[in-house]
Amino acid sequence: MTTRTAPGPRERLLEAAQRLTYSQGMAVGVDALLKEANVARRSLYEHFGGKDGLIAEVLRRSTAEDEAAYHQAIEAAGDDPRTRLLGVFDGIAAAIDRPDFRGCRYLAADLALTDPDHPGHAITRAYRMRVQQLLEHELLALGHPRPVAAAGELLLLIDGALAAGVTRPATHPAASARRLAEHVLDARPAAA
Amino acid sequence: MTTRTAPGPRERLLEAAQRLTYSQGMAVGVDALLKEANVARRSLYEHFGGKDGLIAEVLRRSTAEDEAAYHQAIEAAGDDPRTRLLGVFDGIAAAIDRPDFRGCRYLAADLALTDPDHPGHAITRAYRMRVQQLLEHELLALGHPRPVAAAGELLLLIDGALAAGVTRPATHPAASARRLAEHVLDARPAAA
DNA sequence: GTCCGGGTAGATCAATCGTTCTACTTCTGA
DNA sequence: TCAGAAGTAGAACGATTGATCTACCCGGAC
Numbered sequence: 001m002t003t004r005t006a007p008g009p010r011e012r013l014l015e016a017a018q019r020l021t022y023s024q025g026m027a028v029g030v031d032a033l034l035k036e037a038n039v040a041r042r043s044l045y046e047h048f049g050g051k052d053g054l055i056a057e058v059l060r061r062s063t064a065e066d067e068a069a070y071h072q073a074i075e076a077a078g079d080d081p082r083t084r085l086l087g088v089f090d091g092i093a094a095a096i097d098r099p100d101f102r103g104c105r106y107l108a109a110d111l112a113l114t115d116p117d118h119p120g121h122a123i124t125r126a127y128r129m130r131v132q133q134l135l136e137h138e139l140l141a142l143g144h145p146r147p148v149a150a151a152g153e154l155l156l157l158i159d160g161a162l163a164a165g166v167t168r169p170a171t172h173p174a175a176s177a178r179r180l181a182e183h184v185l186d187a188r189p190a191a192a
Numbered sequence: 193m194t195t196r197t198a199p200g201p202r203e204r205l206l207e208a209a210q211r212l213t214y215s216q217g218m219a220v221g222v223d224a225l226l227k228e229a230n231v232a233r234r235s236l237y238e239h240f241g242g243k244d245g246l247i248a249e250v251l252r253r254s255t256a257e258d259e260a261a262y263h264q265a266i267e268a269a270g271d272d273p274r275t276r277l278l279g280v281f282d283g284i285a286a287a288i289d290r291p292d293f294r295g296c297r298y299l300a301a302d303l304a305l306t307d308p309d310h311p312g313h314a315i316t317r318a319y320r321m322r323v324q325q326l327l328e329h330e331l332l333a334l335g336h337p338r339p340v341a342a343a344g345e346l347l348l349l350i351d352g353a354l355a356a357g358v359t360r361p362a363t364h365p366a367a368s369a370r371r372l373a374e375h376v377l378d379a380r381p382a383a384a
Numbered sequence: 385g386t387c388c389g390g391g392t393a394g395a396t397c398a399a400t401c402g403t404t405c406t407a408c409t410t411c412t413g414a
Numbered sequence: 415t416c417a418g419a420a421g422t423a424g425a426a427c428g429a430t431t432g433a434t435c436t437a438c439c440c441g442g443a444c
Contacts, residue, residue: 160352
């Protein structure tokens with residue numbers, strides 16, 4: 001048995017930090033994290049070396065989970081390549097509707113982590129590349145004439161939906177993004 | 193003469209805060225602001241009552257300037273309603289290309305100002321509504337069948353371009369957004 | 385001349401930040 | 415049984431935060 005026992009301090013701390021850094025931003029105090037996780041101060045520094053190490057690990061874990069969520073949203077949409085790609089936007093719509101939605105964690109992280117050498121930046125960058133490649137793969141299966149460019153456009157629609165989901169959620173930005181995504185997917189081969 | 197003399201401490205402080213809160217985020221220290229503006233500590237509290245008051249005034253000033261920039265980008269694009277609206281995305285492309293571009297200041301502000309009662313939120317909200325109405329006005333002049341919905345879609349493209357301009361500027365997100373905007377503008381009246 | 389509003393310079397305060405440390409407890413394996 | 419790793423609880427440190435306060439200076443209006 002691998003994870004049958006009660007989660008240890010490392011796990012509790014990661015989970016609490018993942019929650020609090022999203023709801024309150026990267027500027028949450030160490031004390032708040034420790035209290036939320038019911039963990040001793042010492043455990044944080046032994047496991048992660050400091051707040052920055054914890055934040056980096058939180059981003060690593062979050063990107064893995066979110067990448068899995070993309071795969072799941074695609075897989076849950078069936079076999080038709082077009083429907084699968086549109087499923088991504090259904091997943092985003094569901095995310096925006098959640099009461100604790102606060103926008104794209106990774107854009108917020110890049111804006112909040114002032115130090116350009118913070119390890120968090122490399123993690124968010126790698127995550128975006130993986131999502132881009134995931135979209136490209138599906139666009140290739142769809143037989144899209146410009147998979148790379150189209151993936152970039154879909155990413156732009158995703159970024160826009162997540163941002164608008166924060167500032168004007170009542171306008172259902174994910175639905176708008178989905179409509180525009182259909183236009184991206186239906187692009188015909190260049191006439192020339 | 194209205195503003196011919198050297199700018200006073202209030203003006204210097206506003207200008208410095210506008211620059212630093214954008215480049216370093218809302219978490220810049222008061223000391224850094226005072227140093228950058230060459231202003232005494234006391235002046236800040238006499239003119240703005242505190243850091244929050246200064247931030248609110250900075251947002252007010254920035255929104256006014258950016259709203260004027262939208263008008264200018266539209267006006268510079270001539271008389272054709274379609275070209276005028278696409279001019280917005282040319283302006284965004286130019287903004288992203290500037291070396292100090294750091295994304296949408298107002299999204300960053302809403303994410304950074306944890307307190308939901310901070311006066312800054314009301315200012316960013318009002319700004320977005322003014323931009324939305326500006327777009328609606330142009331869409332109406334264009335004779336668009338669904339001006340309100342289309343304005344929302346254009347705003348989504350703007351948000352997406354500004355976000356992607358931070359995380360992957362090399363992909364020229366403003367150009368992508370402009371292409372998608374053309375599709376929004378060319379929507380035909382519903383067949384039903 | 386002098387008086388005073390507005391400005392600068394800087395000490396100071398309480399609070400909070402991330403971090404380090406000591407002291408005690410708890411659980412586990414040999 | 416007991417040694418030791420791992421965890422908890424919490425004091426304490428230095429740095430920094432936003433904010434308040436005192437002391438000084440300067441330029442016009444009267």
